[in-house]
Structure formats: C-alpha cells, structure tokens
Amino acid sequence: MSPADGALPADPTGPLAIGVDVGGTKTAVVVTDERDRLFAERTVPTERAGLADQLITLVRGTVEDLDAPAARVMAVGLAVPGHVDRRRGTVRLAVNLSEGEMQLAALVREGTGLPTVVEHDVRAAAAWLYDRDRTPNLAYLSVGTGIAAGLVVGGRLVEGATGLAGEVGHVVADPNGPICTCGLRGCLEAVAAGPAIARLFLERSTAAGTDVRQDVAAGWVFEAATHRDPIANEVVATVAAHLARAVRALVLGFGVERVVIGGGVAGAGEALLQPILHAIDEERRVSALVDAAMSTITIELLSPDLNAGARGAAAIARSELLVT
Numbered sequence: 001m002s003p004a005d006g007a008l009p010a011d012p013t014g015p016l017a018i019g020v021d022v023g024g025t026k027t028a029v030v031v032t033d034e035r036d037r038l039f040a041e042r043t044v045p046t047e048r049a050g051l052a053d054q055l056i057t058l059v060r061g062t063v064e065d066l067d068a069p070a071a072r073v074m075a076v077g078l079a080v081p082g083h084v085d086r087r088r089g090t091v092r093l094a095v096n097l098s099e100g101e102m103q104l105a106a107l108v109r110e111g112t113g114l115p116t117v118v119e120h121d122v123r124a125a126a127a128w129l130y131d132r133d134r135t136p137n138l139a140y141l142s143v144g145t146g147i148a149a150g151l152v153v154g155g156r157l158v159e160g161a162t163g164l165a166g167e168v169g170h171v172v173a174d175p176n177g178p179i180c181t182c183g184l185r186g187c188l189e190a191v192a193a194g195p196a197i198a199r200l201f202l203e204r205s206t207a208a209g210t211d212v213r214q215d216v217a218a219g220w221v222f223e224a225a226t227h228r229d230p231i232a233n234e235v236v237a238t239v240a241a242h243l244a245r246a247v248r249a250l251v252l253g254f255g256v257e258r259v260v261i262g263g264g265v266a267g268a269g270e271a272l273l274q275p276i277l278h279a280i281d282e283e284r285r286v287s288a289l290v291d292a293a294m295s296t297i298t299i300e301l302l303s304p305d306l307n308a309g310a311r312g313a314a315a316i317a318r319s320e321l322l323v324t
C-alpha cells in the first residue's frame, strides 16, 4: 500500500487522519497529513452487507500497514452517500447501500478506538476542492453508481435545512423514465448514472437486434463511443444531454462559477466531458439566457483516482475532531 505518486513523504505534518469514501461499488481509503499529503491509499469493492464491519477492518488494517508510526493516526472521516447526520454520526436513505439507518460513526469508533466523523460523500469532495483554490461558488457533480452534487456557495458548504441539499440525482429528468432506487420515476440517477448508462446501452442494442455482452459497464460504453459504435454514441449523447441540464440547473439554481464532474463515470475522461460541453453549447446556441449564464462558467473533470471524497473526509475529521 503506497501513495499513488510513489514516494512517501518523509515526515507527516501534524496528525494523520484516515479518510474513507464509501461508494455504491467501491470504497477508497486514504491516510493524509495536515498538508493533504498521502501516506497510504487503497480501493476495495464495497461490501454492502456488513458495511460497518468492513470499514472497521479497513481502518484497522490501514493503521497496521502504515509505514509511519501508527500512533500518529488520530481520527477517521467517513464519506458516505445518503442522508448524513453529522451530529449523530448516522446515515440513512443511502439508496445504493442500505435501506435502514446506519450508526456508522459510533460503530467505527468502537471498533477502532479512533474518533470518527461522517460526512456526505460529495460534500466531502466539494470541501476538498474548495480547500485547494478557494473558488467561492462551486459545485461538485458526482456521477457514479448514483448522482449527487456537493455545493459551496459564498465560501460555505451547503447542507440545507434537511441535510439533503445537492441530491440532484433524485430530481426528475424524464417523467417517463424507469423507476429509481429511491422509488420515484425517471430521476436523473435512473437515466444518467453508471448502471443506467449500461442498461440503456443493453436495451438499445437488444432493440436493434445487436448481439452484445450482458456484463457491459458504463466505462465500456464510453470506450465504444470513441470507436464510433453508433448505439454507444447515441447513449452517450442522451446521457450527456441529461448531465448538461443538471449542470445548467446547478449554475442557474446556485450561481456557481465552477462545476467539477467526478465519480466513477468521470473516469471516461474526455469521452464524457466533450459530449456534455457539446450539449451545453447547443443549449447556449438557442437560448440567450443560458448563453449569458454559462459564458463564464468553468466545467471540468475530476479524476476518480484522486479520491477527493476520502481526502476531504480525512481533512474534515482532522478539523472536527482534533485541535492541532
């Protein structure tokens, strides 16, 4: 286990914290110091059944494997999707993980002996992005197993009255679309998240009578689109139009000046970004209002390999739980 960039920093600055980003498919773990330098990093498949036990084992294993003195790991930050109650350390309505309420902070604290805090996964990533260059109004749009946005407005992380601010994955994108994991029909998540992209490709291939592998994943669809597969191209254009509308909603709804698109699907890189930019250009061409709103907006991708959610969670754990 070693940082992505290879060389381990010689000495941590301040206490080390562990950040864990629990995704619907994968869970990423990092150890960082006060300067956000990586001391360890690993990614494992998420075990939805027995999640708390998996997290305890991961945290303990990470501390044991660490080259730096274990005693310097002082806190744990968990970044999780769903309705996060930071004060109580609980998560519920994480529709891609579990139906019930999970007492994650208490369970991990008891299982590891380390103070533990939970934060919404995309808010943790948005906080990490904000810490990097202090863009005062930004949105982090995560597209993975699910879809959600983390918002910074006026230099403050937005939680909203219910703690569900930014759950744009459950805003209806297609009233005639499929039923979403949340129970509603045609949510953005149900038509543009990773599983939806794969499903759409399979449906359209089957309808066209094309023989296609059944275990196709979103990344494969983007790859096929770059090789001019006509069905993949059609699916990517449809998904990009949905995501372009989500970007527009974030810009018009919250006045953000920067939209960063991340999550597992962002691993497709330019094959995802360019169709979104194209769809936004189309909207700007027909609407002077959208043109004015979007003219100064920066839209960029964040590689999932950077583990922004886990790094943000580690930073939040340090600032919430430790006096340094």
Ligand SMILES: [Zn+2]
Pocket (backbone or CB within 6 Å): 169, 170, 171, 180, 181, 182, 183, 184, 187, 189, 190
């Ligand atoms: Zn939904």
